[in-house]
Amino acid sequence: xxxxAKILISLGLFFGLMCAVYWTWSLENAGGVMMLFGMGLCLLxxxxxxxxxxxxxxxxxxxxxxxxxxxxxxxxxFPGSSxxxxxxxxxxxxxxxxxxxGSWMLIPGLALVIWAALGGIAExxxxxxx
Amino acid sequence: MTTTIDRITIDSHDHGDDxxxxxxxDEVHVHxxxxxxxxxxxxxxxxxxxxxxxxxxxxxxxxxxLIIGGALAxxxxxxxxxxxGHLVTLAQYNELFTMHGSIMIYLFAGxxxxxxxxNIIVPIQIxxxxxxxxxxxxxxxxxYLTGAITMLLGFFVTGGAANFGWVGYxxxxxxxxxxxxxxxxxxxxxxxxxxxxIFTGVNICATVFYLxxxxxxxxxxxxxxxxxxxxxxxxxxxxxxxxxxLIMLYADRHLGTHIFTVVGGGSPVLWQHIFWFWGHPExxxxxxxxxxxVTEIIPVFSRKxxxxxxxxxxxxxxxxxxxxxxxAHHMFTTGVVLLPFFSIMSLLIAVPTGxxxxxxxxxxxxxxxxxxxxxxxxxxxxxxxLIGGLTGVYLASPPLDxxxxxxxxxxxxxxxxxxxxxxxxxxxxxxxxxxxxxxMLNERIGKAQFWLLFIGTQVFTIPQYILGLQxxxxxxxxxxxxxxxxxxxxxxxxxxxLIGISTVVFVLNIVASxxxxxxxxxxxxxxTLEWFTxxxxxxxxxxxxxxxxxxxxxxxxxxxxxxxxxxxxxAH
Amino acid sequence: MELMPQTPQGAPTRSRLRRLVxxxxxxxxxxxxxxxxxxxxxxxxxDTTTGQSAYRLWQGFSVVAAIIGAFVLALIVxxxxxxxxxGDTIPKQTQYHVPLEIVYTVIPILIVIALFVATxxxxxxxxxxxxxxxxxxxxxxxxxxxxxYEHQNAVAIGNTTDSPVxxxxxxxxxxxxxxxxxxxxGFYVRDFxxxxxxxxxxxxxxxxxxxxxxxxxxxxxxxxxLYHSIMYYKVKVVTQPEYQTWLSSFNTPEGKVAADTAxxxxxxxxxxxxxxxxxxxRGAY
Numbered sequence: 006x007x008x009x010a011k012i013l014i015s016l017g018l019f020f021g022l023m024c025a026v027y028w029t030w031s032l033e034n035a036g037g038v039m040m041l042f043g044m045g046l047c048l049l050x051x052x053x054x055x056x057x058x059x060x061x062x063x064x065x066x067x068x069x070x071x072x073x074x075x076x077x078x079x080x081x082x083f084p085g086s087s088x089x090x091x092x093x094x095x096x097x098x099x100x101x102x103x104x105x106x107g108s109w110m111l112i113p114g115l116a117l118v119i120w121a122a123l124g125g126i127a128e129x130x131x132x133x134x135x
Numbered sequence: 136m137t138t139t140i141d142r143i144t145i146d147s148h149d150h151g152d153d154x155x156x157x158x159x160x161d162e163v164h165v166h167x168x169x170x171x172x173x174x175x176x177x178x179x180x181x182x183x184x185x186x187x188x189x190x191x192x193x194x195x196x197x198x199x200x201l202i203i204g205g206a207l208a209x210x211x212x213x214x215x216x217x218x219x220g221h222l223v224t225l226a227q228y229n230e231l232f233t234m235h236g237s238i239m240i241y242l243f244a245g246x247x248x249x250x251x252x253x254n255i256i257v258p259i260q261i262x263x264x265x266x267x268x269x270x271x272x273x274x275x276x277x278x279y280l281t282g283a284i285t286m287l288l289g290f291f292v293t294g295g296a297a298n299f300g301w302v303g304y305x306x307x308x309x310x311x312x313x314x315x316x317x318x319x320x321x322x323x324x325x326x327x328x329x330x331x332x333i334f335t336g337v338n339i340c341a342t343v344f345y346l347x348x349x350x351x352x353x354x355x356x357x358x359x360x361x362x363x364x365x366x367x368x369x370x371x372x373x374x375x376x377x378x379x380x381l382i383m384l385y386a387d388r389h390l391g392t393h394i395f396t397v398v399g400g401g402s403p404v405l406w407q408h409i410f411w412f413w414g415h416p417e418x419x420x421x422x423x424x425x426x427x428x429v430t431e432i433i434p435v436f437s438r439k440x441x442x443x444x445x446x447x448x449x450x451x452x453x454x455x456x457x458x459x460x461x462x463a464h465h466m467f468t469t470g471v472v473l474l475p476f477f478s479i480m481s482l483l484i485a486v487p488t489g490x491x492x493x494x495x496x497x498x499x500x501x502x503x504x505x506x507x508x509x510x511x512x513x514x515x516x517x518x519x520x521l522i523g524g525l526t527g528v529y530l531a532s533p534p535l536d537x538x539x540x541x542x543x544x545x546x547x548x549x550x551x552x553x554x555x556x557x558x559x560x561x562x563x564x565x566x567x568x569x570x571x572x573x574x575m576l577n578e579r580i581g582k583a584q585f586w587l588l589f590i591g592t593q594v595f596t597i598p599q600y601i602l603g604l605q606x607x608x609x610x611x612x613x614x615x616x617x618x619x620x621x622x623x624x625x626x627x628x629x630x631x632x633l634i635g636i637s638t639v640v641f642v643l644n645i646v647a648s649x650x651x652x653x654x655x656x657x658x659x660x661x662x663t664l665e666w667f668t669x670x671x672x673x674x675x676x677x678x679x680x681x682x683x684x685x686x687x688x689x690x691x692x693x694x695x696x697x698x699x700x701x702x703x704x705x706a707h
Numbered sequence: 708m709e710l711m712p713q714t715p716q717g718a719p720t721r722s723r724l725r726r727l728v729x730x731x732x733x734x735x736x737x738x739x740x741x742x743x744x745x746x747x748x749x750x751x752x753x754d755t756t757t758g759q760s761a762y763r764l765w766q767g768f769s770v771v772a773a774i775i776g777a778f779v780l781a782l783i784v785x786x787x788x789x790x791x792x793x794g795d796t797i798p799k800q801t802q803y804h805v806p807l808e809i810v811y812t813v814i815p816i817l818i819v820i821a822l823f824v825a826t827x828x829x830x831x832x833x834x835x836x837x838x839x840x841x842x843x844x845x846x847x848x849x850x851x852x853x854x855x856y857e858h859q860n861a862v863a864i865g866n867t868t869d870s871p872v873x874x875x876x877x878x879x880x881x882x883x884x885x886x887x888x889x890x891x892x893g894f895y896v897r898d899f900x901x902x903x904x905x906x907x908x909x910x911x912x913x914x915x916x917x918x919x920x921x922x923x924x925x926x927x928x929x930x931x932x933l934y935h936s937i938m939y940y941k942v943k944v945v946t947q948p949e950y951q952t953w954l955s956s957f958n959t960p961e962g963k964v965a966a967d968t969a970x971x972x973x974x975x976x977x978x979x980x981x982x983x984x985x986x987x988x989r990g991a992y
Contacts (some may be wrong), residue, residue: 008353009344016368016456023460023480031473033410043372043459054344065349073680076349083265083675086174086182090270094277097330101323102454103284104385105316125270225933300930306907307890312849312932397908403891437790440802446812468893469904470911478826482819486812492779493811499786503798506791512898514787521779525772532826533831534761535768538750538900541893541928569980604749606897608928611936615924697797 006058013051020044087128093121159469168273175238176600184269189276190254197247204231204238207231216617228612229298236301241328242283249335250426253363255571259362264350264675265343271334278331286324289317297321305395305406310388319684322381329378338369339363350683358447358567362427365455369416373685377413404471411462419458425559429513432566433495433577436510436662437502439701443494450487457484473532479533488524506676510580515589516555545604547596554592567652573670584637591633662687720969756916757833758900764829810964834912847892847905850934853973860957870939876950877917885911886976893928896942903926917944
């Protein structure tokens with residue numbers, strides 16, 4: 006995970022440098038704030054990965070001489086089919102329509118969103134255990 | 136509601152009889168312990184979480200959007216063939232170019248770039264069974280589809296669709312100057328597609344970081360996947376800014392805020408800062424996937440590895456880093472931005488783009504070039520992007536931007552660049568179409584399509600460069616009665632017609648090739664991991680995985696005596 | 708096994724590199740700053756001093772773009788022709804060549820720096836704001852223009868049916884103070900090689916120094932709504948005596964009445980959207 010961390014942290018530091026130069030030179034606040042948060046958005050996962058990379062063991066995908074045996078075993082459980090993304094999508098659609106056509110559309114919209122949230126969590130719980 | 140959960144494992148024993156002629160390569164079998172088969176028919180599509188089906192849905196939907204946006208473009212060019220055209224009214228014309236631009240950028244180019252081929256190809260290029268978050272992936276598609284429907288609904292409401300340009304500058308886009316549901320539908324559609332993009336960005340990033348096959352280190356990933364990783368980071372950096380801006384615009388329109396209006400203490404220019412802070416990374420989000428596609432295709436049809444692999448990655452990262460610092464080159468004529476900073480940053484972005492072009496040429500150099508349809512489209516992409524990119528360098532210079540901004544010079548510049556992306560997209564479809572569908576597209580029809588599209592693109596854009604320099608502004612429904620302007624406009628419209636015909640030829644090719652010639656695993660003798668599996672790949676992508684020792688695992692497996700070398704070294 | 712390439716086919720030595728840089732920088736600087744006769748590459752040799760500076764910069768950029776474009780296109784065409792497939796042998800699998808890659812990274816950076824220097828020199832000329840007595844307030848609105856003259860009674864206003872004319876003297880620095888009262892508009896005169904946004908709440912300032920008399924066509928270049936396509940105006944550059952005559956025509960009784968009526972119309976256009984804060988843009992930072 007070290008290279009992933011390095012990429013994100015380098016990007017973040019570059020944005021920080023750009024932000025410092027830009028903000029002090031232009032005194033323009035919108036761009037300065039946006040670049041500052043861009044730096045934050047890169048440093049946040051980057052530092053997380055860096056913290057983790059010092060604690061985790063070597064992974065097969067980071068080992069240039071890995072053989073398939075080294076990656077053997079359980080990879081993950083992948084949800085094979087689920088109706089809940091569609092339901093959540095429809096819920097989001099109605100919520101957006103409520104913005105345009107009237108707040109009554111929030112009723113079906115939020116109902117679908119809540120159904121999808123609860124259903125999705127239950128589905129994940131049922132299938133994800135090892 | 137039934138749900139299936141598939142547990143994927145890799146065997147720890149090497150199965151010796153792997154139909155590889157006893158070469159003894161290290162392959163293992165991947166087992167898919169599905170609980171039971173999923174639903175069938177339309178319910179299968181509504182509940183799918185398979186990245187290949189989702190990616191195919193994205194491809195079909197975005198190509199339909201391309202056709203709708205293209206149809207609007209043909210009407211625009213029809214109106215502009217005469218200085219005082221009466222094909223549409225002034226009001227309809229404003230809707231036309233707004234929706235043409237919005238559909239092409241938000242509903243075609245973005246989803247095609249990072250939702251269509253990315254979804255299908257990235258997991259199989261790194262040996263993953265699916266995306267890291269399959270249900271989130273499906274949600275991204277449904278948000279895209281509903282967002283597209285939302286935006287297009289604008290045509291059917293009173294007042295018509297949004298008509299303030301695809302950039303929606305305030306105060307023109309606020310409630311006083313653009314009342315009506317069409318504008319709100321535009322905002323709502325963008326919020327849905329924006330979240331769709333953000334979730335895809337999360338998914339691609341997580342997949343590339345966590346689900347690579349053993350031996351597939353980051354620096355052995357194909358350049359297409361690398362570019363999409365960087366695109367995902369850019370999506371996460373940029374799209375939330377757009378979404379925030381849209382919420383602010385909606386608030387100004389309906390919730391009584393005064394963020395972008397002078398009355399009340401706001402600042403119209405603030406919209407431009409927020410919009411373009413997203414808008415400039417957006418154009419690289421659009422371009423980098425197509426760069427990646429072409430970087431995969433050119434080496435395959437030159438029978439050589441990609442030239443300058445690490446340089447390509449460095450160039451992509453540099454483009455991404457710089458792209459966050461150039462947004463105000465779209466605002467040079469506002470008079471309120473720091474011109475030298477944005478000028479030097481914009482000029483510098485030309486350098487990594489140039490590195491990429493030289494690396495594409497280097498990949499062809501001393502190769503054995505095979506002019507398949509995909510290769511023709513790729514070369515056409517490089518040439519068209521060269522033209523568009525060079526004209527972009529002019530625009531990085533404020534004094535030159537002052538007299539080209541908002542003229543047809545800009546329109547020609549960005550159309551050169553996006554038509555290059557369309558040409559590259561066709562290359563991607565011809566190259567990976569066999570892998571995804573299992574059938575070849577007709578090569579001869581494809582080559583005919585290429586010539587129509589390539590020549591049409593140049594005939595379409597080059598007169599517009601001249602028109603812009605002669606002073607014709609953009610977003611004009613009518614123009615002064617100058618015979619030279621009319622001739623150039625008519626010539627540009629002819630180019631647009633050629634592009635339209637090439638799209639028809641493309642659809643005809645799909646129909647004519649439907650389930651005709653099975654493709655086999657690797658019809659192009661291509662290099663990367665996706666060509667190791669069947670066409671189309673099985674559920675969860677791989678029955679067997681080869682040993683991965685370079686960025687060309689399939690090539691190394693098929694041509695063990697032709698490994699990549701540094702310049703000056705001899706093959707041993 | 709030799710790791711460094713021996714042949715010079717792609718690896719220029721240091722002194723060659725230095726000569727190449729000088730060879731590139733001189734013509735770019737020279738062309739942009741001198742004004743030697745080159746083709747216009749499509750642009751117009753403007754009728755203001757600042758427009759002419761921009762024109763020369765355009766020519767400089769075009770020379771560079773033409774050379775680079777021709778060079779890269781030649782490489783592509785050569786590769787496509789010379790390396791067509793001639794059989795099934797697998798070619799040498801060259802994957803990288805570090806010195807060459809460094810060359811085509813460093814040379815573009817140097818070209819970019821040269822272009823940037825030329826840009827800054829021109830930009831300082833285009834955005835210069837010399838002190839002057841002639842100042843015109845330009846107000847853009849949906850869908851027309853109003854021109855009022857500082858310290859003068861003169862005013863011109865018009866809309867889509869009747870384009871207004873902005874009169875200004877030749878060979879004089881004219882300060883334009885540009886704003887809008889409703890949405891963003893664009894002030895663009897092709898013959899001056901210049902445009903600037905008219906932003907609500909902001910007074911943009913720039914200088915025009917016309918070099919010849921005549922009537923020049925202007926248009927709005929930022930989408931501003933329904934009649935954006937026909938928001939025309941004209942700039943009429945006249946001699947100094949003609950300008951003074953025109954100004955004094957507004958000091959006669961009839962002229963005063965006409966001016967007051969026009970100013971009232973302009974005020975009505977602007978009154979619905981009075982800017983709360985007005986900030987002067989700095990022009991060049």
